[in-house]
Every structure is written in structure tokens, then in C-alpha cells.
Amino acid sequence: MNTLDETQWFTEVCEEGGSAISFRIHGRLHEEQTPYQRIEIYDTTDFGKLMVIDGFVMLTSRDNFLYHEMMSHPALFTHPDPKRVVIIGGGDCGTLREVLRHDGVQHVLQVEIDERVTRLAERYFPELCEANDDPRVEFLFGDGIRWMKEAAPGSVDLVIVDSTDPIGPAEGLFTEPFYRSCHRALGEHGLLVQQSESPLLHFDSIIQPMHAAMRAAGFGHTHTLPFPQPCYPSGWWSATLAGKQPVDRFREQDARQRNFDTRYYTEGVHRGALEPPAFFLR
Numbered sequence: 001m002n003t004l005d006e007t008q009w010f011t012e013v014c015e016e017g018g019s020a021i022s023f024r025i026h027g028r029l030h031e032e033q034t035p036y037q038r039i040e041i042y043d044t045t046d047f048g049k050l051m052v053i054d055g056f057v058m059l060t061s062r063d064n065f066l067y068h069e070m071m072s073h074p075a076l077f078t079h080p081d082p083k084r085v086v087i088i089g090g091g092d093c094g095t096l097r098e099v100l101r102h103d104g105v106q107h108v109l110q111v112e113i114d115e116r117v118t119r120l121a122e123r124y125f126p127e128l129c130e131a132n133d134d135p136r137v138e139f140l141f142g143d144g145i146r147w148m149k150e151a152a153p154g155s156v157d158l159v160i161v162d163s164t165d166p167i168g169p170a171e172g173l174f175t176e177p178f179y180r181s182c183h184r185a186l187g188e189h190g191l192l193v194q195q196s197e198s199p200l201l202h203f204d205s206i207i208q209p210m211h212a213a214m215r216a217a218g219f220g221h222t223h224t225l226p227f228p229q230p231c232y233p234s235g236w237w238s239a240t241l242a243g244k245q246p247v248d249r250f251r252e253q254d255a256r257q258r259n260f261d262t263r264y265y266t267e268g269v270h271r272g273a274l275e276p277p278a279f280f281l282r
């Protein structure tokens, strides 16, 4: 149960963590039920705008840079020369904006199931959508699972799965058949990165099975990169990389000499995130 109580706090309860996270709000700016999910936008007192889907926090203006930078730059600096990128989900366009900072990227296709997420992001999170008119971008509003099944073999360098939690329309994005489709669609140096929930709360239930499914689908190399994310359950989140080639090394010099600003990502943050916490190794 996720509630808006009389004291004007939005609360997301995390049942499996026995915990909750709350934001003090001025009020609700928007709510609608789309054919896929229920979307709400709140105006918070300290975190800017807040987007909620089916009661779960998606992003806030204040801390989304952590997630979006870690969902994009480590993977882009791991691939030797990423030109063709596909984002599955990602409707708020924050990941898309980060991908487009890489000059070498020639084409980004974003396959988002729910066009309303993107339209509301344009209205309430315009800073995340500022690169949407870039000629390298193509938007397709449809099911990412289906698109990936039909993708031409070897036609993609990097797949970024920026999805909701593994329930509802995103459930199939966390399965071996989907990873198999990705493996087929990816070229020789291709890699996949997927948001993989909380290392504290979901290591056994989601992260480990994700590695197993990615490896069963043919990816020889997998690695989970943890990073802070205050607005999500436990405040600690992760991105899991799966590659046809090793994913525990990257183009460090290019990362250091990048020609764009970041707020969290640096080559040192990337290197640190590659060092597994002790309990990952048990």
C-alpha cells in the first residue's frame, strides 16, 4: 500500500524490505490510468518533481542523475565503439539524454511501451527531454520484448534496459528468452545493461537469477555495478552488465577525457563500482 496521507507525504512501502520511503509534497500535479499503468506526478518540497508508476517511485528531479549516468556511461565506455544503441523502456528520457552525450553514437532507438510516460516527462521533466529532437533519436512506442524478438541479428551495439520493476509489462524483460533475443540482436562486442534493483534487498531474489539467466542466454561475462539511489527502496541500487566480451574493463582514458559534464560518473567511480562488495563473492 502506497499512500498520500493528511500530512502531505507521499510514501512508497517496500513490503519485502519492511521499509518505506517518503517525500514531503506540496501536492499532486497529475494522475492518469493508461492502458498499461497508473502514472502520478507530485511536486515535492525538496526533491523537485516526483514520478510514480503503479505506486512505485520512478524518479525525482533531484537524484535521477545518479541512476541515468550509471545506466549509460559505464556501458558506453565498456563497448569499444558503440554506434547503435537501443533503450528498452526509459520513457522519462533521462538515460537517452546521457547516451546522446557520446559523439560516437550514431543512432538511438527508444522502445517504450507507454507513450504517456514520455509525454508527461516532456511536460514535468523538460530538462531530461532536452535532447529528444536530436536527429540521431528514433522513438517507437511499443513492447520492447516483442521488438527485440524481431530485431535483425547483429544490428545493435548496446541494449539498455531501463524498465520498471519485474512486474506488469516489464516482467518479461527479466527473463532468459528476452536475454536470448538481445544476444542475437547484438554484434560481436555487443553488451546489455539492465537496472537490477537493490543489492541489499534483491541480491538473492533478482540479481543472482539475472546473472544466471544472462549467462544461460549466451553472455559469457556479467557484472553488477552498485550505486547510491536515495529515492529507491534501501537507497542503494544497481546496474548489471552482460557482454559477449569482458565487461570488467573499460576505455578508461576516453572516460577520463570525456567532452561532457557529469555529476556522478567519473572513471574512478566506474572503477570503484567494478569492485564487488564482499557479499557479492560469497
Ligand code: SAM
Pocket (backbone or CB within 6 Å): 036, 057, 058, 059, 067, 088, 089, 090, 091, 092, 111, 112, 113, 114, 117, 142, 143, 144, 145, 162, 163, 164, 165, 168, 169, 170, 171, 173, 195
Ligand atoms: N528509473 C526507473 C526505475 O528503475 O524505477 C525506470 C524508469 S522508466 C519510467 C521505466 C519504463 O519502462 C516505464 O516508462 C515503462 O512504461 C517501461 N516499460 C515497462 N515494460 C516495458 C516493456 N515491456 N517494453 C517497453 N517499455 C516498458
